[in-house]
Amino acid sequence: EGIYPVDPKLYPNAKKIDSISYKEMIEMSRLGAGVMETTSVEIGYKNNVPIYVASSSKDTKGTYITENKNIINYKSVIGIAIDDHTSILTIKDILSKSNDISTVFEILSNENLEIKIINQIVSDNEHTSLSFVVSKGDLGCVDKAIYEIKSKLNHVEAYEDLDVSTISVVGKGINYHVINKIFNIFKENNINFKQVFTSELSISFIVDNKYKQRFIELLGNEFDL
Template sequence: MSTVVHKYGGTSMGSIEKIKSVARKLISEKEKGNDVVVVVSAMGKTTNKLVELTKEISNNPDKREFDMLLSIGEQISISLLAIAIKSYGYDAISFTGYQAGIKTKGMHTKSNIVDIDIDKIRKNLGQGKIVIIAGFQGVNENGDITTLGRGGSDTTAVALAAKLGCDCTIYTDVEGIYPVDPKLYPNAKKLDYIGYKEMIEMSKLGAGVMETTSVEIGYKNNVSIYVASSSKDTKGTYITEKQNCGDNKSIFGIAINDNTSIFTIKNVLLKSNDMSLISGILSDENLSIKVINQISSKGDYTDFSLVISKGDLGCIDEAINKIKSKLAHIDISKDLDVTTISVVGGGINNNNIIANILEILKNNDIKFKKIITSELSISFIVDINDKAKIIELLGNEFNL
């Protein structure tokens, strides 16, 4: 007998009929003689609806109370799934993150799993039950419910697999991992395998199938992650230690991140405490700043820009108001109509590849606002209206 961890996302839990279908699949796995642990997300658009309700009250809600609200969605899912399994005559039990022993630390809405006490899970598996756990949540040292941020249910599933010493299957609404989002580039060819490091880079840069932290946990604990369709019986993609996936391509993917915005701060006095005051206010708002660039300097003044996530707009607006109240000479503008397109590959530092990409953009009259580089990627922040054209050009160029 072996233990298996499954994760089902919001789409596969989007209705009572879909929940019944998931229940039958889990029962089938149990009938093979396996111990079954399943992590589930909130039903359909439940989390989005909860966020919208919050926005009717505040664009920058108290983070502790926000976590309390968001955790409700998964609790609905786990209880309904347990009821469905029991209606078919099989035993099951549902646990919130707290009940499952998932311990977290860090700020609310962006916490990290630090440990999982699996005694209760093992005890119930030993009693022959299918164990159902709410993804996306845990409890911190103060006993408060915390959430794990985007893709937190993936993180929960892989962390549980690591703790239980077993593999993890992530069921989603796509058939596996693609080098480019097939909704944006229909010619994209599904991968049979992708290495941990390659997947981590793609995830960091916006590829939406897997959350970065979940793959990092898999990498550190050598957990094999299988990503497959929740609705089709087709071959998925393994995320493993296997490097380059048997493919020697220098470019293996394009990641797109529409959750991008640029803020430009002008007229910062160089010989003053302007910079330290601005930095302090930004730090107090717990903003996730991706890039800070100095744009230009004129005499005693300088201008610089920040690249941040659109999800932090409420926080940045608060920060802007505080900065302007203390520094009346500062001018701040924002550009929200942008996206980040990242070309990912082990050969990205090859000057010929970079020159080739730049030539393609130039020949098609595409201008970029910023370039960001790393060991495995080169990212372009561009006007969102150019996104489709760039994806098609680069997808064709690198045979993705």
């Protein structure tokens, strides 16, 4: 019937959106919202053609994807995107002053892994850790990569965390006020996150799946989605 800010199957209270900007819809699609294919919205954006999403069998108002200036009711947070195809590959005890890091990247390159995010955590002056956010679709390649990394670098610890999802808060107004509200949700509800990353229009958190449903509901309530 239109575009919802959150998947109604996960958040039944979701209120249908009257209009959303091209860039926000592209960001939602890129981060896991399945209602629109990213390329279709990009074509509309590049050619300045409004897109109307509605039911073909019901006479109900749908959602316009259009330019920012055509949107009347501006909201700092427009929606939440959920990506269940996330996993984390972690490699610990890498020797900083060695060829360990180049060896790791060479192995990952040979396996053609789809790496979404890379984080490096320095443990001390001698050791560092690398964490890669990858797609669950690459599981076979990740298993091979872990095997090769352990074979060539037997002093490191390498493992994959599969029981996680990426929850992204999307909107034109992702500022410190919004971010503070999200971190208060984590603090007040004893929810932990493993990683966080940002873009111009979103802030994304990788959380254990045991927190997923509760976190989505709390975000929906907090931002009136």
